[in-house]
Amino acid sequence: MLMKTSLYLLLFFPLGLQAQLLRPGDANNDGRVDHLDVLAIGLSFGQEGPPREPPFQGFDWMLKPFEPWAGSLPGTMINYGFSDCDGDGLVSPEDVEALQANYDSTHMDSQPPPMPWSPPDTAFLSALPRLVFTFEPDTATVQDTLRLHISYVHPPGLPADESPLGVAFTLEFDEMLVKDSLTVVFFPDTVTDLLFAAGATGFADARAVPPGMVEYGAAGKGQPALAYSRPLGVVQFIIEDIIVRPDTFWTDFKIDVVNPVMIDAKEQVIPFNILVDEVVLFQELSAVPAVPAPLAVKLYPLPAQDVLHIELPETPLTGLRIFDVFGKLVAARELAGDRRVDLPVGQWAPGVYWVQIFGKNGRLATRKFLKI
Numbered sequence: 001m002l003m004k005t006s007l008y009l010l011l012f013f014p015l016g017l018q019a020q021l022l023r024p025g026d027a028n029n030d031g032r033v034d035h036l037d038v039l040a041i042g043l044s045f046g047q048e049g050p051p052r053e054p055p056f057q058g059f060d061w062m063l064k065p066f067e068p069w070a071g072s073l074p075g076t077m078i079n080y081g082f083s084d085c086d087g088d089g090l091v092s093p094e095d096v097e098a099l100q101a102n103y104d105s106t107h108m109d110s111q112p113p114p115m116p117w118s119p120p121d122t123a124f125l126s127a128l129p130r131l132v133f134t135f136e137p138d139t140a141t142v143q144d145t146l147r148l149h150i151s152y153v154h155p156p157g158l159p160a161d162e163s164p165l166g167v168a169f170t171l172e173f174d175e176m177l178v179k180d181s182l183t184v185v186f187f188p189d190t191v192t193d194l195l196f197a198a199g200a201t202g203f204a205d206a207r208a209v210p211p212g213m214v215e216y217g218a219a220g221k222g223q224p225a226l227a228y229s230r231p232l233g234v235v236q237f238i239i240e241d242i243i244v245r246p247d248t249f250w251t252d253f254k255i256d257v258v259n260p261v262m263i264d265a266k267e268q269v270i271p272f273n274i275l276v277d278e279v280v281l282f283q284e285l286s287a288v289p290a291v292p293a294p295l296a297v298k299l300y301p302l303p304a305q306d307v308l309h310i311e312l313p314e315t316p317l318t319g320l321r322i323f324d325v326f327g328k329l330v331a332a333r334e335l336a337g338d339r340r341v342d343l344p345v346g347q348w349a350p351g352v353y354w355v356q357i358f359g360k361n362g363r364l365a366t367r368k369f370l371k372i
Protein backbone atom coordinates (compact mmCIF):
# COMPACT_ATOMS: atom_id res chain seq x y z
CA MET A 1 0.00 0.00 0.00
CA LEU A 2 2.82 2.34 0.89
CA MET A 3 4.66 1.51 -2.32
CA LYS A 4 1.56 2.08 -4.37
CA THR A 5 1.03 5.55 -2.84
CA SER A 6 4.64 6.57 -3.40
CA LEU A 7 4.55 5.44 -6.99
CA TYR A 8 1.37 7.38 -7.58
CA LEU A 9 2.88 10.56 -6.12
CA LEU A 10 6.06 10.21 -8.11
CA LEU A 11 4.16 9.74 -11.32
CA PHE A 12 1.73 12.55 -10.67
CA PHE A 13 4.23 15.09 -9.31
CA PRO A 14 7.25 15.12 -11.55
CA LEU A 15 9.06 17.35 -9.05
CA GLY A 16 8.90 14.71 -6.34
CA LEU A 17 7.27 14.53 -2.94
CA GLN A 18 8.13 18.17 -2.15
CA ALA A 19 5.70 19.41 -4.77
CA GLN A 20 2.80 21.62 -3.89
CA LEU A 21 -0.21 22.29 -6.11
CA LEU A 22 -1.76 25.61 -7.06
CA ARG A 23 -4.50 27.02 -9.24
CA PRO A 24 -3.21 30.03 -11.24
CA GLY A 25 -4.59 33.30 -9.89
CA ASP A 26 -5.44 32.05 -6.42
CA ALA A 27 -2.34 33.77 -5.03
CA ASN A 28 -3.53 33.63 -1.41
CA ASN A 29 -4.68 30.00 -1.78
CA ASP A 30 -8.11 30.62 -0.25
CA GLY A 31 -10.00 28.68 -2.92
CA ARG A 32 -11.19 31.59 -5.10
CA VAL A 33 -9.56 33.90 -7.63
CA ASP A 34 -10.60 37.42 -6.75
CA HIS A 35 -9.66 40.98 -5.76
CA LEU A 36 -7.92 39.76 -2.57
CA ASP A 37 -5.29 37.89 -4.57
CA VAL A 38 -3.78 41.15 -5.79
CA LEU A 39 -2.75 41.76 -2.16
CA ALA A 40 -0.76 38.50 -2.08
CA ILE A 41 0.89 39.37 -5.40
CA GLY A 42 1.73 42.85 -4.05
CA LEU A 43 3.30 41.34 -0.94
CA SER A 44 5.28 38.82 -3.02
CA PHE A 45 6.20 41.29 -5.74
CA GLY A 46 9.74 40.90 -7.10
CA GLN A 47 10.32 37.60 -5.30
CA GLU A 48 12.05 34.87 -7.26
CA GLY A 49 11.91 31.12 -6.92
CA PRO A 50 12.04 27.93 -8.91
CA PRO A 51 9.99 28.28 -12.11
CA ARG A 52 7.37 25.61 -12.69
CA GLU A 53 8.36 22.71 -14.89
CA PRO A 54 6.89 22.68 -18.38
CA PRO A 55 4.08 21.94 -19.16
CA PHE A 56 2.85 23.45 -15.87
CA GLN A 57 3.69 27.06 -16.71
CA GLY A 58 1.05 29.48 -17.92
CA PHE A 59 -2.18 30.42 -16.18
CA ASP A 60 -4.78 28.20 -17.81
CA TRP A 61 -7.18 26.96 -15.11
CA MET A 62 -5.32 23.74 -14.35
CA LEU A 63 -3.86 22.27 -11.23
CA LYS A 64 -0.14 23.14 -11.35
CA PRO A 65 2.53 21.30 -9.36
CA PHE A 66 5.33 23.59 -8.15
CA GLU A 67 8.36 23.40 -5.93
CA PRO A 68 7.86 25.47 -2.73
CA TRP A 69 9.77 28.77 -2.77
CA ALA A 70 12.16 29.73 0.02
CA GLY A 71 9.92 32.53 1.35
CA SER A 72 6.29 33.11 2.20
CA LEU A 73 3.86 35.95 2.93
CA PRO A 74 4.97 37.57 6.21
CA GLY A 75 1.68 37.27 8.10
CA THR A 76 -0.20 34.25 6.80
CA MET A 77 2.89 32.24 5.74
CA ILE A 78 1.37 31.38 2.35
CA ASN A 79 4.22 30.30 0.11
CA TYR A 80 5.39 32.95 -2.41
CA GLY A 81 5.11 30.29 -5.12
CA PHE A 82 1.31 30.72 -5.11
CA SER A 83 1.77 34.33 -6.31
CA ASP A 84 3.78 33.25 -9.34
CA CYS A 85 0.58 32.64 -11.26
CA ASP A 86 2.25 32.15 -14.64
CA GLY A 87 5.03 29.94 -13.25
CA ASP A 88 8.02 31.79 -14.72
CA GLY A 89 9.88 32.01 -11.40
CA LEU A 90 9.27 35.74 -10.78
CA VAL A 91 6.35 37.58 -9.20
CA SER A 92 5.66 40.45 -11.62
CA PRO A 93 2.72 42.41 -13.14
CA GLU A 94 2.11 39.56 -15.62
CA ASP A 95 0.91 37.40 -12.74
CA VAL A 96 -2.04 39.77 -12.25
CA GLU A 97 -3.29 38.76 -15.72
CA ALA A 98 -4.12 35.35 -14.25
CA LEU A 99 -6.56 37.08 -11.89
CA GLN A 100 -8.31 38.63 -14.83
CA ALA A 101 -8.36 35.42 -16.86
CA ASN A 102 -9.59 33.20 -14.02
CA TYR A 103 -11.59 35.71 -12.01
CA ASP A 104 -14.28 34.20 -9.76
CA SER A 105 -13.04 30.64 -10.39
CA THR A 106 -13.11 28.43 -7.30
CA HIS A 107 -11.41 25.18 -6.37
CA MET A 108 -10.65 22.93 -3.42
CA ASP A 109 -7.77 20.93 -4.82
CA SER A 110 -4.59 22.90 -4.07
CA GLN A 111 -1.86 21.48 -1.85
CA PRO A 112 -1.70 22.55 0.96
CA PRO A 113 -5.52 22.78 0.79
CA PRO A 114 -7.17 26.22 0.51
CA MET A 115 -7.73 28.09 3.77
CA PRO A 116 -9.59 31.38 4.39
CA TRP A 117 -7.14 34.29 4.17
CA SER A 118 -6.97 35.87 7.62
CA PRO A 119 -4.02 38.18 8.17
CA PRO A 120 -3.09 39.18 11.75
CA ASP A 121 -4.09 42.56 13.25
CA THR A 122 -1.69 45.48 13.64
CA ALA A 123 -0.90 47.45 16.71
CA PHE A 124 -2.90 50.61 17.41
CA LEU A 125 -2.37 53.48 14.98
CA SER A 126 -2.59 57.03 16.30
CA ALA A 127 -4.03 58.39 13.05
CA LEU A 128 -6.27 56.33 10.81
CA PRO A 129 -6.21 56.28 7.02
CA ARG A 130 -9.51 56.88 5.25
CA LEU A 131 -11.14 55.42 2.20
CA VAL A 132 -13.51 57.93 0.61
CA PHE A 133 -16.23 57.20 -1.96
CA THR A 134 -17.68 60.20 -3.78
CA PHE A 135 -20.39 60.22 -6.42
CA GLU A 136 -20.23 62.49 -9.43
CA PRO A 137 -22.73 63.87 -10.20
CA ASP A 138 -24.55 63.83 -6.86
CA THR A 139 -27.94 63.58 -8.52
CA ALA A 140 -28.72 61.72 -11.68
CA THR A 141 -31.51 60.55 -13.89
CA VAL A 142 -32.24 57.58 -16.13
CA GLN A 143 -29.52 56.57 -18.58
CA ASP A 144 -27.07 58.88 -16.86
CA THR A 145 -23.55 57.79 -16.18
CA LEU A 146 -22.82 57.85 -12.49
CA ARG A 147 -19.20 57.74 -11.36
CA LEU A 148 -18.10 56.62 -7.94
CA HIS A 149 -14.62 57.98 -7.24
CA ILE A 150 -12.50 55.94 -4.84
CA SER A 151 -9.81 57.85 -2.95
CA TYR A 152 -7.27 56.98 -0.33
CA VAL A 153 -6.72 59.74 2.27
CA HIS A 154 -3.48 59.50 4.19
CA PRO A 155 -3.47 60.64 7.82
CA PRO A 156 -0.79 63.16 8.80
CA GLY A 157 1.98 61.59 10.85
CA LEU A 158 1.67 58.00 9.66
CA PRO A 159 5.22 57.05 8.57
CA ALA A 160 5.72 55.58 5.10
CA ASP A 161 6.93 52.20 6.36
CA GLU A 162 3.79 51.74 8.46
CA SER A 163 1.51 52.87 5.64
CA PRO A 164 -0.84 50.51 3.82
CA LEU A 165 0.59 48.33 1.08
CA GLY A 166 -2.84 47.50 -0.25
CA VAL A 167 -6.58 47.76 0.11
CA ALA A 168 -9.50 45.57 -0.90
CA PHE A 169 -13.27 45.78 -0.50
CA THR A 170 -16.58 44.74 -1.96
CA LEU A 171 -19.29 47.22 -2.94
CA GLU A 172 -22.90 46.11 -2.73
CA PHE A 173 -25.78 47.99 -4.32
CA ASP A 174 -29.28 47.44 -5.62
CA GLU A 175 -28.73 45.90 -9.04
CA MET A 176 -32.24 46.91 -10.11
CA LEU A 177 -31.15 50.56 -10.22
CA VAL A 178 -28.26 50.17 -12.65
CA LYS A 179 -27.54 48.32 -15.84
CA ASP A 180 -25.33 45.91 -14.00
CA SER A 181 -23.65 44.34 -17.02
CA LEU A 182 -22.29 47.81 -17.94
CA THR A 183 -20.74 48.52 -14.55
CA VAL A 184 -17.06 49.18 -15.23
CA VAL A 185 -14.12 49.78 -12.91
CA PHE A 186 -11.47 52.16 -14.21
CA PHE A 187 -8.11 52.17 -12.48
CA PRO A 188 -6.17 55.46 -12.44
CA ASP A 189 -4.03 55.90 -15.55
CA THR A 190 -0.38 56.87 -15.30
CA VAL A 191 -0.05 54.88 -12.07
CA THR A 192 2.91 52.51 -12.17
CA ASP A 193 3.46 51.61 -8.52
CA LEU A 194 0.14 49.82 -7.92
CA LEU A 195 -1.34 46.53 -9.10
CA PHE A 196 -5.12 46.35 -9.52
CA ALA A 197 -7.85 43.75 -9.68
CA ALA A 198 -11.62 44.07 -9.84
CA GLY A 199 -14.68 41.93 -10.07
CA ALA A 200 -16.57 43.91 -12.70
CA THR A 201 -16.68 44.49 -16.45
CA GLY A 202 -13.37 45.85 -17.65
CA PHE A 203 -11.26 43.51 -15.57
CA ALA A 204 -12.93 40.21 -14.77
CA ASP A 205 -12.65 38.62 -18.16
CA ALA A 206 -16.02 37.22 -19.31
CA ARG A 207 -16.89 36.23 -15.77
CA ALA A 208 -20.34 36.68 -14.32
CA VAL A 209 -19.58 38.20 -10.95
CA PRO A 210 -22.79 38.04 -8.87
CA PRO A 211 -25.13 40.98 -9.66
CA GLY A 212 -25.22 44.07 -7.46
CA MET A 213 -21.59 43.69 -6.52
CA VAL A 214 -18.19 45.14 -7.41
CA GLU A 215 -15.01 43.76 -5.90
CA TYR A 216 -11.87 45.92 -5.87
CA GLY A 217 -8.27 45.40 -4.84
CA ALA A 218 -5.09 47.49 -5.20
CA ALA A 219 -1.61 46.71 -3.91
CA GLY A 220 1.82 48.31 -4.03
CA LYS A 221 4.60 46.40 -5.74
CA GLY A 222 6.19 45.10 -2.56
CA GLN A 223 6.06 48.64 -1.15
CA PRO A 224 3.57 50.49 1.08
CA ALA A 225 2.27 52.49 -1.89
CA LEU A 226 -0.55 54.12 0.10
CA ALA A 227 1.83 56.53 1.81
CA TYR A 228 0.10 59.69 0.54
CA SER A 229 -3.44 60.68 -0.45
CA ARG A 230 -4.23 59.47 -3.95
CA PRO A 231 -7.09 58.42 -6.26
CA LEU A 232 -7.62 54.67 -6.56
CA GLY A 233 -10.08 54.49 -9.41
CA VAL A 234 -13.63 55.00 -10.54
CA VAL A 235 -16.62 52.70 -10.67
CA GLN A 236 -18.90 53.72 -13.52
CA PHE A 237 -22.57 52.85 -13.33
CA ILE A 238 -25.21 53.36 -16.01
CA ILE A 239 -28.52 54.06 -14.37
CA GLU A 240 -31.39 51.77 -15.25
CA ASP A 241 -34.33 53.25 -17.13
CA ILE A 242 -36.99 52.06 -14.71
CA ILE A 243 -35.73 53.30 -11.40
CA VAL A 244 -38.64 55.02 -9.78
CA ARG A 245 -41.68 53.38 -8.30
CA PRO A 246 -44.95 54.88 -9.54
CA ASP A 247 -45.63 56.48 -6.15
CA THR A 248 -42.43 58.49 -5.86
CA PHE A 249 -40.07 60.78 -7.72
CA TRP A 250 -37.03 59.89 -5.71
CA THR A 251 -34.96 56.81 -5.21
CA ASP A 252 -31.76 56.65 -3.25
CA PHE A 253 -28.87 54.74 -4.72
CA LYS A 254 -26.77 53.50 -1.83
CA ILE A 255 -23.44 51.77 -1.78
CA ASP A 256 -22.47 49.45 1.04
CA VAL A 257 -18.78 48.79 1.54
CA VAL A 258 -18.45 45.18 2.66
CA ASN A 259 -15.41 43.31 4.00
CA PRO A 260 -12.99 46.23 3.64
CA VAL A 261 -9.37 45.44 4.45
CA MET A 262 -6.09 47.34 4.40
CA ILE A 263 -2.78 45.62 5.00
CA ASP A 264 0.75 46.86 5.59
CA ALA A 265 3.96 45.41 4.15
CA LYS A 266 4.07 42.87 6.99
CA GLU A 267 0.63 41.57 5.95
CA GLN A 268 -0.96 42.95 9.10
CA VAL A 269 -4.45 44.43 9.04
CA ILE A 270 -4.53 48.23 9.39
CA PRO A 271 -7.63 49.84 10.92
CA PHE A 272 -9.16 52.61 8.78
CA ASN A 273 -12.27 54.72 8.32
CA ILE A 274 -14.68 54.71 5.41
CA LEU A 275 -16.67 57.66 4.13
CA VAL A 276 -19.40 57.04 1.56
CA ASP A 277 -21.44 59.60 -0.33
CA GLU A 278 -25.10 59.02 -0.89
CA VAL A 279 -26.63 59.77 -4.21
CA VAL A 280 -30.19 60.54 -5.06
CA LEU A 281 -31.51 59.40 -8.36
CA PHE A 282 -34.18 61.67 -9.70
CA GLN A 283 -36.49 60.97 -12.55
CA GLU A 284 -39.12 63.22 -14.05
CA LEU A 285 -41.89 60.82 -14.85
CA SER A 286 -43.17 62.92 -17.72
CA ALA A 287 -39.83 62.98 -19.48
CA VAL A 288 -38.55 59.45 -19.70
CA PRO A 289 -36.06 59.35 -22.55
CA ALA A 290 -36.16 56.45 -24.97
CA VAL A 291 -33.79 53.65 -24.12
CA PRO A 292 -30.79 53.65 -26.46
CA ALA A 293 -30.42 50.32 -28.22
CA PRO A 294 -27.13 48.52 -27.65
CA LEU A 295 -24.45 49.69 -30.02
CA ALA A 296 -23.52 47.26 -32.79
CA VAL A 297 -19.77 47.27 -33.39
CA LYS A 298 -17.45 45.42 -35.74
CA LEU A 299 -13.79 44.97 -34.78
CA TYR A 300 -11.37 43.40 -37.26
CA PRO A 301 -8.94 41.81 -37.82
CA LEU A 302 -8.83 39.83 -34.59
CA PRO A 303 -6.30 39.41 -33.24
CA ALA A 304 -4.96 42.77 -34.41
CA GLN A 305 -1.37 43.29 -35.43
CA ASP A 306 -0.80 46.63 -37.18
CA VAL A 307 -4.19 48.28 -37.55
CA LEU A 308 -7.48 47.63 -35.79
CA HIS A 309 -10.56 48.64 -37.76
CA ILE A 310 -13.55 49.71 -35.68
CA GLU A 311 -16.78 50.01 -37.59
CA LEU A 312 -20.26 51.07 -36.52
CA PRO A 313 -22.77 49.99 -39.13
CA GLU A 314 -25.70 52.05 -37.86
CA THR A 315 -24.53 55.18 -36.08
CA PRO A 316 -21.66 57.66 -36.22
CA LEU A 317 -18.81 57.28 -33.76
CA THR A 318 -18.28 60.11 -31.31
CA GLY A 319 -15.35 58.76 -29.34
CA LEU A 320 -13.10 55.93 -28.32
CA ARG A 321 -11.16 55.02 -25.23
CA ILE A 322 -8.72 52.13 -25.03
CA PHE A 323 -7.51 50.52 -21.82
CA ASP A 324 -4.91 47.86 -21.22
CA VAL A 325 -5.53 44.85 -18.97
CA PHE A 326 -4.48 46.87 -15.96
CA GLY A 327 -7.18 49.41 -16.70
CA LYS A 328 -4.64 52.01 -17.77
CA LEU A 329 -5.92 54.36 -20.45
CA VAL A 330 -3.63 53.91 -23.45
CA ALA A 331 -5.51 55.94 -26.06
CA ALA A 332 -8.49 58.26 -26.29
CA ARG A 333 -10.05 59.93 -29.34
CA GLU A 334 -12.86 62.32 -29.95
CA LEU A 335 -14.48 61.62 -33.28
CA ALA A 336 -16.72 63.75 -35.42
CA GLY A 337 -19.20 61.16 -36.52
CA ASP A 338 -17.04 58.77 -38.53
CA ARG A 339 -18.48 55.35 -39.25
CA ARG A 340 -15.10 53.68 -39.26
CA VAL A 341 -11.80 54.27 -37.47
CA ASP A 342 -8.48 52.67 -38.37
CA LEU A 343 -6.51 52.54 -35.18
CA PRO A 344 -2.74 52.02 -35.56
CA VAL A 345 -1.75 49.49 -32.88
CA GLY A 346 1.57 48.29 -34.33
CA GLN A 347 3.62 49.99 -31.60
CA TRP A 348 1.52 48.64 -28.72
CA ALA A 349 2.70 45.88 -26.42
CA PRO A 350 1.08 42.53 -27.23
CA GLY A 351 -1.82 41.66 -24.93
CA VAL A 352 -5.48 42.10 -24.26
CA TYR A 353 -7.00 45.59 -24.56
CA TRP A 354 -10.46 46.98 -23.95
CA VAL A 355 -12.02 49.51 -26.24
CA GLN A 356 -14.93 51.64 -25.14
CA ILE A 357 -16.85 52.95 -28.13
CA PHE A 358 -19.22 55.89 -27.92
CA GLY A 359 -21.97 56.49 -30.45
CA LYS A 360 -24.65 59.15 -30.79
CA ASN A 361 -27.35 59.63 -28.14
CA GLY A 362 -25.42 58.09 -25.29
CA ARG A 363 -25.02 54.74 -26.99
CA LEU A 364 -22.01 52.81 -25.81
CA ALA A 365 -20.25 49.50 -26.29
CA THR A 366 -17.24 47.89 -24.62
CA ARG A 367 -15.26 45.25 -26.49
CA LYS A 368 -11.97 43.57 -25.89
CA PHE A 369 -9.37 42.58 -28.43
CA LEU A 370 -6.06 40.83 -28.57
CA LYS A 371 -3.01 42.60 -29.98
CA ILE A 372 -0.26 40.27 -31.19
Ligand SMILES: [Ca+2]
Nearest residue numbers: 026030032033
Ligand atom coordinates in the same frame (compact mmCIF):
# COMPACT_ATOMS: atom_id res chain seq x y z
CA1 LIG B 1 -7.80 33.79 -3.59
Ligand SMILES: [Ca+2]
Nearest residue numbers: 084086088090
Ligand atom coordinates in the same frame (compact mmCIF):
# COMPACT_ATOMS: atom_id res chain seq x y z
CA1 LIG C 1 5.41 35.15 -12.68
